[in-house]
Amino acid sequence: MSKLLHNYNNAEPQLIAVDCIVFGVEDNQLQLLIFKREVEPLAGEWSLLGSFVKPNEDVSAAAKRVLEELSDLKDIYMEQLHCYGNVDRDSGGRVISIAYWSLIRVNQTHEEFHAENHIAKWVPIDQIPKLVLDHGKMVEDAIEHLRERARFHPVGFELLPEEFTIPQLLKVYEAIFDHKIDDRNFRKKLLKSDLLIQLPKKDKTTSKKGSFLYKFNQETYERLLQSGYNFEF
Amino acid sequence: MSKLLHNYNNAEPQLIAVDCIVFGVEDNQLQLLIFKREVEPLAGEWSLLGSFVKPNEDVSAAAKRVLEELSDLKDIYMEQLHCYGNVDRDSGGRVISIAYWSLIRVNQTHEEFHAENHIAKWVPIDQIPKLVLDHGKMVEDAIEHLRERARFHPVGFELLPEEFTIPQLLKVYEAIFDHKIDDRNFRKKLLKSDLLIQLPKKDKTTSKKGSFLYKFNQETYERLLQSGYNFEF
DNA sequence: TCAAAAGTGTTATTACTACACCCATGT
DNA sequence: ACATGGGTGTAGTAATAACACTTTTGA
Structure with a gap:
């Protein structure tokens, strides 16, 4: 029904991804979970963990899937941060990314994080290395949002x-x-x-x-x- | 370069839209700008104004385009609200929508709003009729966000x-x-x-x-x- | 006994709430 | 002169900020 409301005729489909900004506290410091590809290409480049959104998958479910593939943590605090939609944000082509941020209880279980073909690492938020694409900007926005949110939410x-x-x-x-x-x-x-x-x-x-x-x-x-x-x- | 980082192979493109929640104050009341299609199909259904995002267009530019097509207002206050990405949110097929909200100075110029094939109308936010799809939820979220935002921003x-x-x-x-x-x-x-x-x-x-x-x-x-x-x- | 972290109270300042009357002016 | 909306002050209460010492106990 909404085809005509939205004028489907002119519409062209595009690639949609999710990227996850994961925070934890360790050593009394706010830390970010980042990933380095171990295999070529892009070996050695740091990034957030992300994935494309599948056609039959809710966007939020895609973000949960990324987190769940990462560890067996359940009931992770997760919120949508922002949609990053500039045409040239991904040098590999037009990809619109929905960023999610989450908070993880690091101290509790000290679990291992394992992402396929990636090394996972916690870094203090004042020592974040250069990240691929606009992931650095996403993290900056997420930190600001976390602080803003922390003022009125526990x-x-x-x-x-x-x-x-x-x-x-x-x-x-x-x-x-x-x-x-x-x-x-x-x-x-x-x-x-x-x-x-x-x-x-x-x-x-x-x-x-x-x-x-x-x-x-x-x-x-x-x-x-x-x-x-x-x-x- | 990011093709492999994201695993492009498994990716399928999808339709992306923007929808705009426009607030103004008139008669000392917070009002929402809504639209009714004049022509079939869907004549008589109220909705927000939206559009598909073009392949060579930033998402935020698509939202601005929707607003600019609506009136000749410049420098409109506009912010991204949220990405609505459930699979079944649009009964016409999978469409991911990025909602934007804006504030308009109604009293100043009292301009006419004209959207092609739509009647534009201001309604007080406690008298909003049923809107198509999940637009009602978007408006609800936008009102909550506006109030939250108004606490610390002018x-x-x-x-x-x-x-x-x-x-x-x-x-x-x-x-x-x-x-x-x-x-x-x-x-x-x-x-x-x-x-x-x-x-x-x-x-x-x-x-x-x-x-x-x-x-x-x-x-x-x-x-x-x-x-x-x-x-x- | 001492080192290391946990726990405790007071005062000054600042922000917030509640509340009622006079002012200026056009008709 | 009067009706209409614009403008003003004070006092009580609540929240915040600054600040230093005592307690417990394992080693």
Whole structure:
């Protein structure tokens, strides 16, 4: 039915790809997952991981497929970033790319990432090498978007295991916003917000005293969403 | 070069469209520009205005083309909203659509909108009729995005002529956020922010006393952007 | 006992909310 | 003179920012 609405007669089909920007936190730093082809051609070139969208596949499903082929992680936080559609963005021909970004809990399981014919590597976001095509621009946009989003949405929690300590969370937010955060004010605001549920156990891996484990309070969050809670610290 | 990176062999081209969500403020209400086909088939169905993306055309250029074909407005505020890519979103076949949203200064010139074979019409956003395909969902998303964006970016000014009064601006923000705003607090915050430059003249079209005309201070805005100025009222 | 990380309170400043009356002018 | 919309100030409350010491415990 929409053929005439859109004037199908003049339409020419084009190649559509997805590219995934994957963030994680390791060594108290915000890191990006990048890939280097091991085999010719393009051996040695760094890029994001992507794929063409199949004719019978939702665009978002293509992005999920790329991530799932990468590791066996489930329930990955993933969002569409932007459609990159300049004619000359891909030197190999006209390819429109829909970029997705995701957050991965690196510390939790420390799984291996394996992409066929690619070496996967985490790099701190201030040490990203030159990437192919417009992937550098995509990453730049994704970082900006992540920071913007983190101001009003609890993305910090997506980068940590389900049970985490306040010092861990603090370091995640320091990594995202790239500045030191006053830890007394951080605690005060968080604890007052009722966004954390304290668990009756401690994590002693990073200190002798040990620090309390918490989990995220989804109900409180949904309440705060309405009122525009500010996650900046 | 990217042919092998992306594995071009398995790739099949697909149809790509753009659809435009156009907002304006009229009668102190946030309004949406929608279109009804006058001729068969699909006569009487309301929709957004869209077009297919040409092979030698940037996606953003396609969106601009759609807007420019609509009226002779220049320098329209336009942003990409989202890529809608579900397989079955278009009942006429697989079409991936990139939605763009824009803000138009309606009051200023009150120009006519003319789309070939379509009747253009402004409708208040709480009275939008059923739209074809997933256009209703696009509009929903665009409204949410506009409100989100308006909290930290001066989108209110995009909906008014270059010279405007504080009462006008207040009404625009009331329309966007859909609630009454205290006018003393609104003025106080705006005037303190240095975002407005007062002009040595008054607009007397709406009152006998007349109210001062202002223009937007771009320099102040760019300074405030860094520090995360909050445009909520 | 000491090193290393966890945890705790107060004060000053700034932003936000609520609220009611006078002003200027054209008719 | 009066009706209409434009303009102004204050006080209470809430959020934010700056800042230094004590606690716990494994080695």
